[in-house]
Amino acid sequence: MNENKQHIESGKLSEAQLNELRTLITGLEQPALHRLQQLMTDPHEFAVEISELLPFSIRQLLEKGSVHIADLLPFFEEMIQESIEKNPQRLANLLFPIMGPAIRKAVSEDLKRLIESLNQGLESGLSPKHLKWRMQALFSKSSYLEIMLSHAYLFQVKHIFLIHRESALLLHHEKAEHVADIEADMVASMLSAIGDFVRDSFHSNERDGVETIKIGETNLWIEQGPHAIVAAVVAGNPPPDLRLDLKEAIEAVHYNHRPDLEKFEGETAVFAHTSKFLKPCLRKEKKDQRKKPPYFAMFLLLLVFTGIGYLIYQKAQKNIRINALTEAFKNEHGYLISQTEKQDGQLWFYGLKDELARQPQEIMTEHAFEADEAVFKLKPFVSLDSSIVIVRANKALTPPETVNLSYTKGVLIASGTCKAEWLDLLHNNFHKVWGVHSLNVDDLKIIDETLRDLSWIIEDIASYRFIFDVNELKMNDEQQKQFSNLTHAAALLDEYNRTNNKNYIIEVQSVTTRAGNTVANERVAMSRAKNFIGFLLEAGVPAELLTAKVIYNEDLAKKEEVRSVSFNVAEK
Amino acid sequence: MIKKKIAMVGAFAVGKTSLVQRFVRSIFSEKYQTTIGVKIDQKEVHINGEDVTLLLWDIHGEDDFMKVKPTYLIGSSGYFLVADGTRADTYDTALKLHEMASSVTKNAPFILLINKSDLQDTWEITENQIENLIQQDWQIIYTSAKEGTNVEDAFVQLTQSMLQNQ
Numbered sequence: 001m002n003e004n005k006q007h008i009e010s011g012k013l014s015e016a017q018l019n020e021l022r023t024l025i026t027g028l029e030q031p032a033l034h035r036l037q038q039l040m041t042d043p044h045e046f047a048v049e050i051s052e053l054l055p056f057s058i059r060q061l062l063e064k065g066s067v068h069i070a071d072l073l074p075f076f077e078e079m080i081q082e083s084i085e086k087n088p089q090r091l092a093n094l095l096f097p098i099m100g101p102a103i104r105k106a107v108s109e110d111l112k113r114l115i116e117s118l119n120q121g122l123e124s125g126l127s128p129k130h131l132k133w134r135m136q137a138l139f140s141k142s143s144y145l146e147i148m149l150s151h152a153y154l155f156q157v158k159h160i161f162l163i164h165r166e167s168a169l170l171l172h173h174e175k176a177e178h179v180a181d182i183e184a185d186m187v188a189s190m191l192s193a194i195g196d197f198v199r200d201s202f203h204s205n206e207r208d209g210v211e212t213i214k215i216g217e218t219n220l221w222i223e224q225g226p227h228a229i230v231a232a233v234v235a236g237n238p239p240p241d242l243r244l245d246l247k248e249a250i251e252a253v254h255y256n257h258r259p260d261l262e263k264f265e266g267e268t269a270v271f272a273h274t275s276k277f278l279k280p281c282l283r284k285e286k287k288d289q290r291k292k293p294p295y296f297a298m299f300l301l302l303l304v305f306t307g308i309g310y311l312i313y314q315k316a317q318k319n320i321r322i323n324a325l326t327e328a329f330k331n332e333h334g335y336l337i338s339q340t341e342k343q344d345g346q347l348w349f350y351g352l353k354d355e356l357a358r359q360p361q362e363i364m365t366e367h368a369f370e371a372d373e374a375v376f377k378l379k380p381f382v383s384l385d386s387s388i389v390i391v392r393a394n395k396a397l398t399p400p401e402t403v404n405l406s407y408t409k410g411v412l413i414a415s416g417t418c419k420a421e422w423l424d425l426l427h428n429n430f431h432k433v434w435g436v437h438s439l440n441v442d443d444l445k446i447i448d449e450t451l452r453d454l455s456w457i458i459e460d461i462a463s464y465r466f467i468f469d470v471n472e473l474k475m476n477d478e479q480q481k482q483f484s485n486l487t488h489a490a491a492l493l494d495e496y497n498r499t500n501n502k503n504y505i506i507e508v509q510s511v512t513t514r515a516g517n518t519v520a521n522e523r524v525a526m527s528r529a530k531n532f533i534g535f536l537l538e539a540g541v542p543a544e545l546l547t548a549k550v551i552y553n554e555d556l557a558k559k560e561e562v563r564s565v566s567f568n569v570a571e572k
Numbered sequence: 573m574i575k576k577k578i579a580m581v582g583a584f585a586v587g588k589t590s591l592v593q594r595f596v597r598s599i600f601s602e603k604y605q606t607t608i609g610v611k612i613d614q615k616e617v618h619i620n621g622e623d624v625t626l627l628l629w630d631i632h633g634e635d636d637f638m639k640v641k642p643t644y645l646i647g648s649s650g651y652f653l654v655a656d657g658t659r660a661d662t663y664d665t666a667l668k669l670h671e672m673a674s675s676v677t678k679n680a681p682f683i684l685l686i687n688k689s690d691l692q693d694t695w696e697i698t699e700n701q702i703e704n705l706i707q708q709d710w711q712i713i714y715t716s717a718k719e720g721t722n723v724e725d726a727f728v729q730l731t732q733s734m735l736q737n738q
Contacts, residue, residue, distance in 0.1 A: 167647030169575045169627060183599045185575065189612040189627045190600060196643040197608040265738045266574045266624075266649060 093226045100251045104244055111240065155219075155236030156284035161188045162253060162274055163229050164264050168192030171228060171264075171271040174278045191231055195222070225250040227261035232281055245281045252277040322347055325367045325374070332363060333385035335378070347374040354383035356391045382434050389435040396433050397426060403444065412436040415443035454496050454504070458569040460489045461506060466532070467564040473531045486567070487539040493569065494545050503572035505544070508533050509551045511564045525550040532565045575625045576734050578615075579645045581673055582654030583665035584633035587687040590717035591654065595724060596628055605632040610644050617731050624731050634665055645676040650734040652726065653684045657714070660696035681733035682711070689714040689721055 013021070019030055026033065039046045061067040083091055137144040158179045162172040170188035175181070195210045213220035219234040223246035230250045232242070253274050254261065260270050322342075329337045329349060334357020339350040349360075353376075360376050383389075389407045399405055403416040412430050423446060430439045464486045466479055475483055490506055497504055510529035512521040529548035536546055549568075553561050580588050589602060596613040604611040615626040629648070634640045645651065651673050655662040666684060673682065684705065686697060692714070702712060711729065715722045 164647070167575075167577045167649070169577055169647070183597070183614065185625060185627055186597075186599055186612045186614050189577070189629070190604070193604075193610045193612060193629070193644065194608060196641065196646075197610075200641050200643050266576045266734075268573050268575055 089226070096226055097251050097255045100247050104247065154285070155234050155238045155242075157232050157234050157238070157242065157282050159184070159231075159233040160249075160278045160281045161191065161231040161233075162271060162278060163188045163192055163231060164261065165192075165225070165227050165229055167264065167266070168196075169264075169266065169268070171268050172274045172278060174275060174282060176282045176284065188231070191220070191222075192229075221246060223247055223250045225254050227258070227264075228253055230278070230281070238283075239285065242281070242283060245283065249277045249281050321367060321369070325364065325369060328363055328367060329360075333357060333387040334383045336381065336383070343375075346372070348377065349374060350377045351379075352381035353378035354385075354388050355380055356388050356395070357383065384435040389433065393430070393433045393436060397429055399426075402447070407436070410435065410437035411440050412438070413440040413443070417445045417447045420446045454493075454500075454502075457489055457492050457496065458504075461486065461493065461567045461569050465564055465566045467561075468528065470563065473528060475535075483535065483539070487536060487541055490536065490541040490545060494542055497545070504569055505547055505572045506541075507547055507549045507568040507570055508536070509549045509566045509568060511551050511553050511561045511566065513553050513562055522550050528563070528565060573623060573625060574735075575627060576649040576731065577627050577629065577647050578730065578734075579629045579631055579648040579651040579673065579677075580654060581631050581640055581645070581651060581666075581669045582633055582685075583656070583659070583662040584635035584638075586633060586654045586656040586659070586662050587717045588633060588652075588654045589630055591685065591687055591715060591723060592628060592630065593717070594720060595727070605630065609638065609641055615727055617727050619728060619731050619735065624735070626727065626731065634669060640669060640672070642672055642676045645673050648673075648677045648680055649737070650681040650683075650730045651677060652730065653682055655684065655686050655697065657686045657688045657695035657697050658691055663697045663701055681730060681737050683726055683730050683733075684710055684712045685715045685726055686712060687715050687717055690716040690718050 022033060023029060028036075039049055058067070058072075062069070080091075134144055156176060158176050159182065160174045161170060161184065163169070164171050168189045168191075170185045173184040173188070194213075198210050211222055211224075213222075217235060219236075219238060221232045221234060221238065221243065223230045223232075223243070228250065230246050230253070232238075232246055234242070253271075256277075257271065257274065325347070326337070326340050326349075329335050329351075334354035335351065336353075337349055337351040341348050341350075353360075360374070360378075361371050364371065364374060386407045389412075390405055393405050393407065393412055397405070399414065400418050400422055403414055403418045403422070406413045406415070412433065414426060418426075423441065423444065426439065426441065430436050464482055466475065466482070468474070493504055493506065496502060508529045510525040510532070512525035514521070526548055529550065533543075533546045533548055537543055551566075580592070582588050589605070592613060592615070596615045598611070598613045600611045600613075602611060609632040611630050613628040613630055615628055617624050617626060629644055631640055631644050632638055653666040653670055653673070655666040670682065670684075674680075686695075686702070688695075705712060711733070713722050713726045713729070715726060717723070
């Protein structure tokens with residue numbers, strides 16, 4: 001207390017008093033005040049402290065709306081700008097692994113549109129090749145682009161080199177199967193040398209590199225990375241997406257081996273693992289060599305089969321013909337075939353033949369055989385086949401045309417008409433015919449010669465016709481001559497009746513029509529017939545031989561027959 | 573497998589190609605040197621139980637018409653400077669090329685090969701000149717492309733230096 005009094009009296013405060021006073025003023029204990037002082041005096045510690053608070057503070061500020069993102073953007077933009085200006089390669093290296101996929105995606109979309117546009121353009125192409133492809137597209141129902149690409153893409157990636165960019169040393173090499181070995185190290189180095197040469201010669205940008213070298217059908221595609229390059233030796237025309245594979249490979253190599261690449265001192269063993277990134281680039285795509293159907297072989301086969309088929313057909317046809325002919329001879333009346341055989345391309349028939357049977361050549365012709373295709377060794381015999389017996393009977397008996405002969409089971413059947421003389425001949429000779437044991441003449445009638453005369457008279461009388469004018473019954477000179485003949489025929493008929501005790505009469509038919517008064521017409525017609533009968537009676541024809549008859553003409557077109565008189569012979 | 577890139581530089585016609593012709597595997601003709609200015613050869617050496625593949629960039633000799641392209645030296649782990657003992661000017665060219673090569677390769681190991689040791693009587697490069705370089709810690713080997721003298725040894729020594737420099 002005394003000490004405090006002394007300090008107060010001296011105007012000075014002790015350290016303890018000052019601390020007490022600080023605590024009273026700030027409300028903070030001594031350690032807290034000490035920490036604050038440290039933060040104020042040590043920037044590093046202050047920065048550490050602030051770094052813990054700053055993200056939270058910024059978030060709070062953004063949430064409160066005190067600070068907008070737009071307010072912070074300039075700082076970041078300036079930072080990035082300064083970084084790029086200072087060392088653009090660094091940022092490029094950092095972004096390299098992620099830029100590739102992003103760029104590819106964008107490029108892929110553009111490429112797609114470009115291809116579609118290209119397709120449209122090409123679709124209008126009218127070169128013969130394009131027209132051929134178009135036809136293929138049409139017939140295969142594929143898109144034109146697909147056809148075009150199938151013709152364009154035929155390639156094989158033969159080698160993939162991973163080359164250290166700075167030293168040009170080969171880090172890893174992959175080659176396709178069945179591809180010859182090459183001096184990969186030297187090739188890789190020379191490849192880099194060529195790249196250097198091009199760059200130096202044409203003053204290209206240091207980071208630029210040769211992307212494509214094409215020599216004939218061989219393409220060299222190179223994809224550059226910051227520390228390494230991938231080079232692909234491709235035979236043929238590689239598709240654009242191979243470039244994407246190469247990009248992915250070089251990106252994967254950088255992503256996984258960046259430290260190894262940066263500190264590369266010549267040890268390449270570590271890059272053996274890059275095989276898994278490079279091997280997918282060893283692509284090959286052949287034309288869709290759908291095997292064309294072996295048209296030629298098929299044609300030849302078809303030809304052979306057709307030939308064989310034809311020969312078989314010919315053979316079968318020949319056999320069918322031969323069988324048909326053989327069968328025909330076996331069935332032919334008058335033949336008895338005991339054996340057939342083929343000799344020297346000819347068909348030989350052995351057996352018996354009736355002399356009345358048809359000649360073999362006739363039968364062969366019916367079956368389209370030439371005469372020289374068959375040889376016949378046939379001995380004569382008497383056939384009892386019905387047709388042969390009939391032939392034999394006809395030959396032996398010479399029946400008149402009105403007689404028909406048939407034969408069955410040893411019986412010769414004669415039908416039709418014949419004279420009594422031939423019937424006598426038949427009875428006397430039928431047994432001389434081989435095969436005929438008995439005779440049947442039930443249906444054979446003897447011809448009556450007198451009846452034949454009557455037929456003549458009937459026909460003659462019926463042929464006369466007299467036409468008169470209306471209400472007239474007067475014959476002109478011509479009619480007088482006919483009338484005279486008619487009376488002569490009537491006299492013959494009368495004689496025939498008397499000779500043969502027959503009652504044939506002559507109907508004198510007067511023709512009229514039903515037009516008008518039918519009764520009157522009939523009366524007139526009857527009167528005309530009777531009047532004409534009167535003429536005949538006057539000429540001496542017996543009355544019992546005549547009768548009058550009216551006939552109606554139903555056909556009005558035959559007007560001339562009306563008022564005519566005609567004749568018919570009938571049995572009374 | 574260790575691989576190293578070695579550049580071979582020197583004046584025109586000092587015998588760079590002849591020097592290595594019998595000792596390396598080559599698939600490219602010399603026309604590449606006159607076209608793109610370099611041809612690549614390969615040399616295998618076995619050092620300290622380890623196989624080392626050397627890719628030898630035989631760079632076109634510098635003359636009035638064609639300068640050595642520094643690009644070809646980038647990434648080299650070592651290089652040979654080649655001079656013709658019978659031509660004094662090749663010594664100067666070697667020194668000049670060394671300045672460039674040292675810079676491009678970031679002070680990579682190198683050996684000065686003074687060729688045509690079989691004609692040492694007619695050398696124009698003096699012993700003083702050589703001594704001067706030795707004092708600057710230059711490694712110098714006399715070689716003869718014609719007789720094959722020290723060629724193999726030169727590769728081994730440079731490779732050892734490169735491996736030590738890793």
